[in-house]
Amino acid sequence: MLHIQNTLSGKKEPFIPIHKNKVSMYVCGMTVYDYCHIGHARVLVVFDIITRYLRKIYGADNVTYVRNITDIDDKIIARAIENGEDINSLTQRFIDAMHEDADALGVKRPDIEPRATEHMDEILAMIQTLMDKGMAYQANNGDVYYQVSQFATYGQLAKKNLDELQSGSRVEVEQAKRDPMDFVLWKMAKEGEPSWDSPWGKGRPGWHIECSAMSTQCLGEHFDIHGGGLDLKFPHHENEIAQSEGCTGHKFVNYWIHNGFVRVDDEKMSKSLGNFFIIREVLQSYAPEVIRYFILNSHYMSPLNYSDENLDKAKASLTTLYQALLNIDDALNDSLETPVYEDNDYSQRFFQAMDDDFNTPMAISVLFDLSHELNRLKNTDKKQAKIIAQQLKALAQLLGLLENNAQQFLQGNASADGLSDDEINTLIAQRASAKQDKNWSECDRIRDVLDAEDILLEDTPEGTRWRRK
RNA sequence: GGCUGGAUGGCAGAAUGGCUAUGCAGCGGAUUGCAAAUCCGUGGACCUCGGUUCGACUCCGGGUCCAGCCUCCA
Numbered sequence: 001m002l003h004i005q006n007t008l009s010g011k012k013e014p015f016i017p018i019h020k021n022k023v024s025m026y027v028c029g030m031t032v033y034d035y036c037h038i039g040h041a042r043v044l045v046v047f048d049i050i051t052r053y054l055r056k057i058y059g060a061d062n063v064t065y066v067r068n069i070t071d072i073d074d075k076i077i078a079r080a081i082e083n084g085e086d087i088n089s090l091t092q093r094f095i096d097a098m099h100e101d102a103d104a105l106g107v108k109r110p111d112i113e114p115r116a117t118e119h120m121d122e123i124l125a126m127i128q129t130l131m132d133k134g135m136a137y138q139a140n141n142g143d144v145y146y147q148v149s150q151f152a153t154y155g156q157l158a159k160k161n162l163d164e165l166q167s168g169s170r171v172e173v174e175q176a177k178r179d180p181m182d183f184v185l186w187k188m189a190k191e192g193e194p195s196w197d198s199p200w201g202k203g204r205p206g207w208h209i210e211c212s213a214m215s216t217q218c219l220g221e222h223f224d225i226h227g228g229g230l231d232l233k234f235p236h237h238e239n240e241i242a243q244s245e246g247c248t249g250h251k252f253v254n255y256w257i258h259n260g261f262v263r264v265d266d267e268k269m270s271k272s273l274g275n276f277f278i279i280r281e282v283l284q285s286y287a288p289e290v291i292r293y294f295i296l297n298s299h300y301m302s303p304l305n306y307s308d309e310n311l312d313k314a315k316a317s318l319t320t321l322y323q324a325l326l327n328i329d330d331a332l333n334d335s336l337e338t339p340v341y342e343d344n345d346y347s348q349r350f351f352q353a354m355d356d357d358f359n360t361p362m363a364i365s366v367l368f369d370l371s372h373e374l375n376r377l378k379n380t381d382k383k384q385a386k387i388i389a390q391q392l393k394a395l396a397q398l399l400g401l402l403e404n405n406a407q408q409f410l411q412g413n414a415s416a417d418g419l420s421d422d423e424i425n426t427l428i429a430q431r432a433s434a435k436q437d438k439n440w441s442e443c444d445r446i447r448d449v450l451d452a453e454d455i456l457l458e459d460t461p462e463g464t465r466w467r468r469k
Numbered sequence: 470g471g472c473u474g475g476a477u478g479g480c481a482g483a484a485u486g487g488c489u490a491u492g493c494a495g496c497g498g499a500u501u502g503c504a505a506a507u508c509c510g511u512g513g514a515c516c517u518c519g520g521u522u523c524g525a526c527u528c529c530g531g532g533u534c535c536a537g538c539c540u541c542c543a
Contacts, residue, residue: 010473028543036543043543075541158538164471165539207541229543233473236542259543260474266535271542297492298482303475303536313481313493320492323506353483361483365491375507440502447504458505465506 002057004225005301005357007233007256008157012357017224018254023054023063026215026253028228028236029113031070032094033079036101037276038291038306039262039269043229045292045400046259046300046358048107050227052398053354066218067110068211069095072117072204077193087194101279104288106400112218116210120196123205123213126247127185127198135246138200139176142188148181151242157256158234183239185209208239212247215240221248227257231270259300269306277306287412289404290315296360296399318409319467321396324371325406326465328378328389339394342387346370350395360399367396410467418468419453428457428464 002015017023027047030040047067054063070076071091080087102109116123127144130136135150148154148162155161165181184206189195195202205213215223221244228237237256244252262269269276282291285308294314298304341347346366353362370392377385396402414420419427427446434442447457454469 030543031541039543041543046543073541158472160472160539230537231542234538235540261537261543263536268537268542272540273542301474302482305481310481316494317481317492320506326506356484359483361481361491365483368491372508378507435502438502444503456505458507459501459503460506467506 002053002355003357004255004257006254007258008253010159013255015224015255017058018222021058021062023058023225024219024223025051025054025063025065025225025227026211026219026223027065027067027110027226028211028232029067029069030094030098031073031075032091032098033076034094034271035278035280036098037269037271037278038282039229039276040098041101041105041279041291042259042262042295042300042304043227044102044107045105045295047227047257048105049296049360049399050225050257050300050358051108051110052400053358056398064112064219065110066112066114066215068214069098069113069115070207070210071095071115072194073207097280101283104283105279105292106288106403114214114218116205116214119210119214119217120205122217123209124196124198126209126213126216126243127200127205129247130185130243133246136185137178139178141174141176142201142203143174143176143184144186144200145177145182146185146239146242146246147178148183148242149179151246153245154181154242155238157238157241160234183208183235185243208236209243211236212240212243216244222251223253225255225257226253227259230258230260231268233258257300260303262304262306264306266305282311286311286315287409289401289409290318292400293318293364296401297364299361300358318401321367321371321392321402322404322406322409324374324378325389325392325402326410327406327462328374328385339397340390341394342391344391346373346391347395350398354398363395363399364401367392367401370395412468414468419450419455424450424455424466428466431457432464 003012004015005012025047027043029043030036036044047065051063051065069091072087076087076091079085080090083090099109127136130146131138131144134147136144136146138144155165162181186198186200186203186209187206188201188203193204195204215226226237226240233256241252264275264277267273267275279291290311291314294311295304297314297317341351346369349369350363350366353359353366356362370388374385374388374392377388393402411421427450431443431446434446450457450466456467456469458465458467
């Protein structure tokens with residue numbers, strides 16, 4: 001049975017959906033004013049495999065995955081002004097870029113991808129409800145604030161109480177607020193800013209309310225899982241709870257899942273620190289699957305240290321797995337439409353690992369065990385080897401790994417200044433004839449030439465094969 | 470200051486009250502013209518101090534150090 005570490009309770013709990021065999025999950029997505037970095041890649045990949053696994057358990061059609069897009073906020077406005085660019089063209093540009101990055105990483109699209117600007121009605125209705133209930137007020141600067149003191153359990157997610165928060169607060173307090181912790185629901189538009197009509201004047205939504213409104217709109221007032229990066233736990237998710245439960249008077253979300261940070265030199269990768277690596281830049285040097293493996297080789301809650309060294313290791317590990325699938329996986333691709341997992345020790349251990357709060361490092365270790373088994377069988381029992389290869393691919397597929405053709409992954413793509421596949425094959429052919437003549441020095445010379453181009457040769461009984469380092 | 474979480478072998482990274490994680494790198498052997506790949510084998514760890522226990526890396530308590538949150542951030 002699947003267990004999930006629930007941020008709300010701080011405990012690992014058995015996962016029981018609200019509606020039998022139906023799962024609803026909302027994940028906070030991107031604010032689209034810049035390219036996605038590796039931290040974003042982690043959220044994308046982590047919740048991708050969570051969704052894949054939930055679909056495996058509950059059936060593909062019984063999981064609804066919603067990931068929103070924040071397409072209106074202060075930073076977007078600031079960036080648009082900076083670029084001298086229309087807001088809509090800016091956000092659309094980065095939405096497209098995000099989709100490209102996610103697709104490259106093998107992240108499947110969510111079922112619903114709501115945008116804040118397309119849900120103004122729901123946002124306004126929610127603020128109105130909070131006003132009617134006396135949980136929100138319009139301050140004399142025109143902004144509408146949520147009155148945190150009206151929500152008794154505020155701080156339940158972040159495990160904080162109001163006194164601690166106030167005493168430690170370093171933020172400059174907006175004078176108009178009744179209480180420093182109150183947060184904005186509706187922000188008055190300044191001259192020239194994009195705005196929407198509201199009962200309180202022209203303005204735009206605060207950051208937190210959009211997620212309450214969109215999740216409720218897409219999944220209802222009470223749903224199963226809400227996820228996002230750890231940095232959203234407070235205040236964003238805390239505020240979502242306050243807004244949603246303040247409105248409905250009942251439970252909002254049962255399970256909160258937060259993935260850990262990506263670090264650089266033991267420091268959190270973040271936009272404000274400027275120490276972030278853009279996905280598309282990393283993709284210049286590493287195959288997307290290498291990034292995916294790198295992310296999944298740690299538990300989603302652990303800190304993940306970004307470095308070339310660690311990406312190189314991820315690549316080496318992945319190479320080992322693909323090496324096992326060489327010359328065997330071509331015949332398998334058709335059958336992956338309806339994966340067969342085989343009921344044996346391997347799949348049991350794999351599923352046990354995944355059931356234990358999505359323990360992907362342990363699940364991956366099973367893939368290596370399978371690859372060793374496969375290598376042994378390849379020479380002794382071709383039929384059984386095929387079954388194991390099939391299983392390896394089927395299980396890996398749940399992690400979005402080993403979905404490429406082995407030879408294609410290992411040979412990679414020719415770099416602009418590197419040798420083409422044809423040139424490589426020509427040299428290998430020359431070497432083959434030298435080999436027939438037992439001209440070993442010529443053989444070694446050609447191999448060295450290729451090695452200098454980062455092409456690695458492997459002589460096998462079936463002939464010479466090659467891969468790019 | 471308050472609150473979270475963490476400290477595992479050369480590196481990355483899991484589990485577990487007594488039994489091999491796994492990967493990368495290393496070493497020995499098989500294989501190979503030599504390599505590579507693969508297979509077989511192998512060395513190497515549990516921050517510190519106490520406590521509980523027949524037995525603790527694993528549970529409890531103190532300490533040290535690290536990261537994060539309390540402010541926009543996935």
